[in-house]
Amino acid sequence: MTRKKRQMRRIPTMRPTKPFQQKQLKQITASSEWFEEPSLTFGGGSMHVDPKVGIPLYGPASVGTSRHKTEVHAGFIGTGEGIQKAMRFYETCCDGLDGDDQHAPFPGCKIDRGYRFTLKMDDSFNEKITQTELGDLLKIRDSKQRFDATLELLTEKLRLMTQEHDHPLNYVVLVVPPEMFKECRVADYHEKGVGMVHRDLRRAFKARAMQYNTATQIIQESTLNVEASSRELDHLSERAWNLFNGLYFKVDGLPWGPADLPASSCFVGVSFYRPLGQASTLRTSLVQAFDENGEGLVLRGHNFNWDEQKQGKTPHLTEDLAAQLIDDVLEQYEKLRHQRPTRIVVHKTSRFDPDETRGFQRSLRRVSQCDLVALRPTSEIRLIRAGSYPPLRGTSFTLGDVSFLYTTGYIPFLGRFPQGHVPSPLELADHIGDTPRSQLLKEALALTKMNWNSARMYGLMPITVRFARLVGDILREVPENITPHPKYKFYV
Template sequence: MKTNSRNTVMKLGKPSVSSEWFEEPPITFANGHEHIDPKVGIPLYGPASLGTSRHKNEVHIGFIGTGEGIEKAMRFYEACCDGVDGDDQHEPFPGCKADIGYRCELRMDDAFNEKITQIELSELLKIREGKQRFTETLELLVEKLRLITQEHEHPVDYVVVVVPPAIYDKCRVADYHQKDVGMVHRDLRRAFKARAMEYHKATQLIQERTMSADAVARDLDHKSERAWNLFNGLYFKVDGLPWGPAKLPPASCFVGVSFYRPLGSASTLRTSLVQAFDENGEGLVLRGHSFHWDEKKDGKTPHLTEEHAALLIDDVLTQYEKLRRQRPTRVVVHKSSRFDPAETSGFQSSLQKVSQCDLVALRPTSEIRLIRAGSYPALRGTSFNIADISFLYTTGYIPFLGRFPQGHVPSPLELADHIGDTSRSQLLREVLILTKMNWNSARMYGLMPITVRFSRLVGDILREVPEDATPHPKYKFYV
């Protein structure tokens, strides 16, 4: 009840509450086989692109690192190829050979590698000024990558940078003040990824410490978990498809829109970025247009103008058609903030070119939770509605695993905004499927759909790409 200023009692209606549970969606592997868990599907059937032109029977790997670091990394990869035991909480890694795991052979040879010498390392560490030390470290790694990709007789498919402890501790970040900009933060991994696009080679940065032969260390994941994540990422980055989403509508395009601040720019400048995925899980990254957004005047959350929103969707449709040789019939746009009227108008004006479209705002929330009877939290896949607001648990108890793997009280995603043609139930099912599309690991679950999951990571790499350079659209260069 509520009392107004004239002391009359107003009766508030009781909000309607409903719930349902979506079964764990399957994903596809070789020859169309389906399973819900990559760590079962890969050993049983092989990766989705097995038997296609995308599958490499041999993967040639080059390493950058100290002599000790390279040797340690090569031993680690070789040992993983033979398989890694699991335990009660970790599935075993099946290995990686012609007839097991990802069904490919790794080829490693000292002739593929470039060493960071002790002299080069000591020269870097002599540099006292942090910005210069960071820049010189970046240039050294980029030069080693150039030598591997352009001057070696043996072409490599994949380059692993084994980061020595000294570089990780002293050179991996730089924080410095820049006139008219303020504080600038740079990260070695992100900067190297941006520069590596020029050489069109997939890369993996990994700490030398991570190559521990121990099954378990205090600050490391279980060895089988490390093997799964490394090899799944490797297979994806050499153009393989570990698995694909099942039962997404054909000719669909799922678009994630977010923003970042370009490196060295004024605090009011923002640039939009897009992560777009088709119904097969093929992804691309596009940099949008820069615009000014003053938090003091315009609010903390950036929004596109009507013109920029329309141009962004036009770019997506053009790239989709170029890659797929057809225009999508359905486009779903995901954002983590609500759509303002100008954005909505701009998106919808360009989306008139497709048959169906949806604008969807998703955000994690801890304000509302379901309390489940018993010892475990809500099941992953649980959806509930309070009046016209929808929520979805993308983390939680997983019946197939028989456990709750996250280790913290799960929070649902809120469907904060929806404008479009698709039922909320279908949209939430699709979000659940898209949480399984993180090929940088081999987990069967995730909190956010892939359309927005890596938006900050991708933005941090794009901010290192100069405005006059065209960033590579392939998603594999950003993970």
Template sequence: MTTSTTGTMMKADPRLLATAPRNLPTLARPTLGARWLPEPSLRFAGDAEHLDPKVGIPLHGPRSFGTGRHPAEIHVGFVGTAEAVDRAQRFLAQAAGGVDGDTQHHPFPGCEPGEGFRSDLRLDDDLVERITTREMHALLDITKTRERFERALALLDEKMALLQDRDHPLDCVFIVIPEALFKACRSVKYRQNGQLVERDLRRAFKAMAMRYRIPTQFLRESTTGLTDTRRQMDHPSEIAWNLFTGLYFKAGGLPWSPADITPGTCFIGVSFFRPMGSDKTLRTSVVQAFDENGDGLVLRGHDFRWDEARDGRSPHLPEDLAADLVRMVLDRYRKERKQTPRRVVVHKSSLFTGPERAGFQDGLDQVAEHDLVCLAPRSDVRLMRQGQYPPLRGTTFALGDDSYLYATGYIPALGYYPQGHVPTPLLVADHVGDTPHDRLLREILLLTKMNWNSAEYAEALPITLRFSRLVGAVLREVPADQEPATKYSYYM
């Protein structure tokens, strides 16, 4: 169904009316109302505000600059072949001095004590574990894909263990993947106990490496731009922005924070993942974003049975597990913040069933205010706009009883539409709670700007749902008897 704000009503053909059946029910014409919500601001050093992190950071510095959380030095380690590590170090050192932009890309201001992220990047040779030529050849000579995949993981594990034992500050480890290794080991499929198992090297490594409590960053050697590759890549300034934003956060810094979140609010994103090798068991992955800074915390929920053939494609929690899940989140919040949140907002991508809603509300009985909100991208309803650009980001419209929000679209502050595909709105459905509708929509827009794994102006989904999905892909690799790390930096 397509809705147009500029269309005209077509008159019915009299010949069709003459032959039309009588006594048909009269259908009410759905009402349509569209509005635009202003772009929310982000907060940077010194409480300065701006709409765009790629302007706010060069002008004012990252949010934690001037506080005890700011990393004055960022010590980076490396795992990779000698040539791959050398290229990565040259690339990072050059980017730390700044990267030129163009008409469509902001320049990257660098990562130096007086510029950009205001940190001193330290690339210490003592923090390098090289994959030798012999180790590389032995790995690539393995013909069985599963054995080769698992041996690659074991080799990276060995190198991480050696780096951890160094008596040296270490904030992040770059795993520099040569193209030959990436192509041979990037993923694997095999059957185990009759079940199809699909694994991804990056996700499997993240799950394995989190026990070292050192954040990591995968970097393909070709991304440095110093190899002879035909791979199509982003603009160099875009690559630098994304890498250094993530690196600054992994080193403990806070790139930016939301400027207008009600104090005492805890956002919870709920998603589901299937443990590796299981066909009918699901678990929940939960991400919290606290009000002051938007930091993400990861929690793994309980197992529960879900059979798609019997229960449908969209999973739903039983009432008791929904209540337990929320209580687990609140317990963690109290440990971190030494207080109970005044308000809790739960984001989920599927409608709440009656028992599920009752369970969440039961678990939130000690919280003054709460909201349960279903958010789902929809491509069957579009708002058309005159001219060459799609609707503005922040456009909200109601079609009958349904409410929609464009989290992507034309951005007036940028003067163009940054995505290459036709934007789809978010259906804001099944809201139960205490917050006025417009305030919920403004918060959703703000949470689409909180992805510290890049420096994009905004994303299609709020960080609550985006994080929970990405985290679930890593959590499926974490053994059931291993407690997963709670800091999101280990999953990025």
């Protein structure tokens, strides 16, 4: 026998395999439903789905109440040219503006129309930024020093307007000159022990304005152009709607309220931010939205350490901090409403980990019902609708045990799809609590309409989590030894 044959004999034979066993895949159930556009309440308790119809017809929700001001005094900070331009713009808006096929006309703002108040403006109310002051700022080479000098100049102008002038002001508009916007709007610098620090003039000025108890509006000069400009602008009537809706809210008016949120419910949005100059410290920021009118309060949570490299990018509260957060919410609610809520819904964009859940539930035992809800945008799954338009806003669908909600999309009342991009749904990523999912989604849809810094009838995120995140951007500029103002009109 040859060596080759001997080698071949050593090759093991293949063992017979077991018959192929087919796995039975679990069938995924799917369902969908559509929620009607939530109604809003306006003057006299009248209802409509769209602020741009409800306000011209009925007036804002607080008209005829002690919250409504029939006269609003507005002052301006800016260059002489910028102030004059801004005052003319506001005057033009007060008279009313035409719309077009895509934009509702602005009804104006006088005692008998629109937001039903008279806007008082006078040059004696204003504080000018001189060309010398502006030139001195622009000469500063270091971005941090230039930013700090700009903030100090604007804060001093605000102090003079609110404390030295004889005219009490309800509302202050900062008209940012183009040179200041370009060179002083942000500062990025390296700080020892912290790393790169980013600061934004809008956030810093808002934080400073709180100490003078003054609501502010920040506008670029280019936003005040009546005609089209090189910078892409919203339609003139759209700019007027947004400015005056924000103005009315900032002078303590209530533009509209939600019609269908359950009574004695308290909706809480939770977010996290890093205090200025802190490398590994986080704090929680909260926005509470109450039941009858959706009005909110801002609370600053407690510091806690979070190491992203060791613990991950998504921060979570310890059990004790989560419990303390709810204790603070209940304390503030009872202080203002003189009663305890019967139901609390906590909104977050990240899932609840076991420690957070135990802490929240520990304090929430004091209320009858509670829900922990994680809502986050997702582009991983979408519905495809037959026809030319995307899914309707208000469409909900469920795959297995995961639910989704379209808060943007085609709006039947408008007869169009106003966003201009392919809409993505929100995912109900986590839910621990007592309320049916369909009700939670309906409430989330209603809370997307509570952004009073705009007059739009729709939004992507519920105001709870949307403003909690924006509030955190401003809270990081508030020093630790200063208690931030609880009203979120100072944050928008």
